């Protein structure tokens with residue numbers, strides 16, 4: 001079986017997991033690791049018998065590297081993804097994909113020009129319960145979709161110092177809402193602010209409005225002492241609740257409550273397996289570069305809405 005040669009750029013908290021998971025996949029060969037921190041690069045590379053680099057430009061010259069995960073600090077993602085795409089590598093760039101939509105558009109154009117895959121690390125899409133919800137909404141198993149609410153709260157992960165909670169955290173739920181509603185919101189209204197974080201917002205409440213009056217509400221913060229990651233989807237006949245952490249799903253209707261069972265699976269493993277499969281089989285990934293661009297555009301509009309204290313229409 002052909003194995004895809006993969007590399008990871010940025011092996012901090014999250015990139016280390018990408019390296020571990022690639023190493024576990026039968027269809028991938030982890031060939032290189034790059035981190036500006038030489039000690040970190042060497043440690044992770046040695047663990048998985050890969051080659052360590054501190055310069056991604058040098059690593060990208062390695063022909064055994066066919067696809068790259070970009071897991072650097074958020075403000076460096078677009079620069080590193082662009083380099084990899086220009087070098088003709090397939091790219092999985094972590095969320096939020098770029099610092100702004102201008103950079104994100106450049107990534108899409110470069111992937112297109114070079115005929116390579118570009119996907120974004122929207123991990124929630126790979127949790128089986130969320131797929132169940134998406135299908136139940138589409139097949140009207142809960143009646144007409146009315147609204148959805150997401151809660152993603154915890155303490156501030158101190159290693160995140162270059163973006164606020166909207167682009168770091170709420171962006172997952174922005175993507176989830178586009179996925180569940182299977183359409184783009186027409187407007188966004190948000191309230192964000194900072195209570196503990198000096199430079200960026202550490203709480204945000206975002207309301208997305210869809211056509212026909214359907215709406216979604218996202219609560220995210222880095223202020224809550226415990227970690228909650230949950231989604232509730234309300235339909236005219238039933239309610240679905242998903243706990244992203246335990247992956248438990250509940251469906252509550254007037255006459256019965258059911259709990260569809262999915263064995264817990266590591267979302268990152270499902271995500272990276274899908275990326276590798278798409279590259280090897282030349283198939284379109286579940287999460288496209290356009291999904292990344294659209295989520296980022298909504299995140300930017302949410303921040304603008306909060307500053308202007310009014311709803312922002314989305315084109």
Ligand SMILES: NC(=O)c1ccc[n+]([C@@H]2O[C@H](COP(=O)([O-])OP(=O)(O)OC[C@H]3O[C@@H](n4cnc5c(N)ncnc54)[C@H](O)[C@@H]3O)[C@@H](O)[C@H]2O)c1
Pocket residue numbers: 009010011012013014015034035036037040054056071072073074076077080094095096121122123159160168
């Ligand atoms: N999809 C998810 O669920 C998820 C979860 C966690 C983190 N992330 C994303 O992953 C990215 C990394 O987050 P983290 O928590 O691992 O941060 P981190 O600070 O722990 O790690 C970042 C690493 O990147 C390295 N680095 C920075 N610039 C580099 C460059 N130009 N070239 C090579 N290495 C470079 C740093 O030395 C560090 O080791 C962020 O964009 C974050 O949003 C996504």
